[in-house]
Amino acid sequence: MTVFTPAPGAAPLRRMIAAQARLETRTLLRNGEQLLLTLVIPLLLLAAFGLEPLVNFDAGMSRIDFLTPGIIALAVMSTAFTSQAIATGFERRYGVLKRLGATPLSRTGLIAAKTATVIAVELLQGALILLVALAIGWRPDASPAAVAVAPLLILLGTAAFSGLALLMAGTLRAEATLAGANLVYVVLLGVGGVVFPLTKFPAGARPVLELLPTGALSAGLRDVLQQGGAFPAGNAITLAVWAAAAITLAARMFRWE
């Protein structure tokens, strides 16, 4: 009997997923560029645009009431899409995904771990955004409907952005994913109803922008959290279609090495 005497066996799936998710979360939180995208930029925008009249919102609500749902949408996009696409793209490039493929952690288990990582980071973002926004004077509609529907929209948005992230990371070179994911972040920050109201854009462009995942998520959240909307069905359907399409394509096209 030596230390090498064979004793093979897989650990329980939950333990594998938890271990992988913990490592991925720690790695993300130690990465400066990722923190910039997921925490620093959203919180800075929230504080700067919330405290100073930098943009005339003209949307029938206070500045911070307009901003907070948009910043939540930005935070979801930054974690589920930009950060996940970049991290996964480089894992693929470094052979990490290939090596994991030879371990007892199945691909389903790996996707579950990535999802858990995204949700953990989102919870951290949510807590910080909530704190800063409430301190600035955010007054959300805290009706039971809003408390139920807002997380649902965030989940749909997370699914859509994650699908897009894996589609990009699994098909493009890591450098192209890095550049592309950052570009999409900046563009959708501008035209996704995050800090600039969609009413500022030409009337013809508006419906199109609301069909983009960031526009749909920010508009849907604003509807339930500030305008007393019961259920923004159009935005929810938009996000669900993005999620279904992106996840289906990613499942088909993702290359592990």
Add this chain to the structure above:
Amino acid sequence: MSTVPPVPGVEIGGLVKRYGQTTAVDGVKLSAARGAVTGLLGPNGAGKTTTIEICEGYRRADQGTVRVLGLDPVRDARALRPRVGVMLQSGGFPPSVPAAEYLNLLSRFHAHPIAVPVLLDLVGLTPVARTAYKRLSGGQQQRLSLAAAVIGRPELVFLDEPTSGLDPQARHATWDLVGELRSAGVSIILTTHFMEEAERLCDHVAIIDHGQLVAAGTPEQLTGTVGQLRFRAEAGLDVDSLLAALPPASLAKESPAGHYVIEVHGAVDPRLLAAVTAWCADRGVLANSLLIESRTLEDVFLELTGKELRP
């Protein structure tokens, strides 16, 4: 209880793998016994890695059968993954994560893993346990990769060029570790292009070139067919007259100047030695550094795969 003979570690028959127009593996046949070290040798681009990656389930064969521990590497991947350890030729680790932290992760995937501190000690990485992967030397990265392959206490391991880039100390340490794995009953399939490594470690070797199996057997079987007698003397001796004094079908040459090599089929026998020394005595030649040996595996390898450089 009856003892059923265990299925082979790896059994490959008629394996073919094409990439577009090129045939990377062309009809390879191989059987790797349980508990043995089997070496896959071949020049760069011979098809070693493709063969091993098909066994690991990373690629599908175009033709032929592959069984690992009696199972199909793709269809039965779920059952095989806990039982098989894999060391990739390079990479596989996130650059910013410390060595011990990543081994900790991998250990959580297994039911009875080797404890991480013990394993780090075995591969000599304890001093760099908290060093990020990207700051490890090439040899340290290589040893971490080996540790990752064995952490789950597998029955079989695939090691793709386990000692490339290692200094002599680390290479010997890796050889020792492979020996310990073998003593513990682990089946080992490794690729290498170091013939000394294959001679030392392998119970069985298969030489492949251009995707085809060109020789297989124990290192002794492969090297034992030709005996060699070497000596040194003054340059320019009459090799033809030496040859005339030897049994038929012998070979004699001077290469380089002053170094004489005589080759015979089978082993060098006392009669041949006597014939050579008598011939020398007749000419007043003193044969220095006289050495009787079989060919090395490297001689066999170069004879089978040629000397031209590979891309």
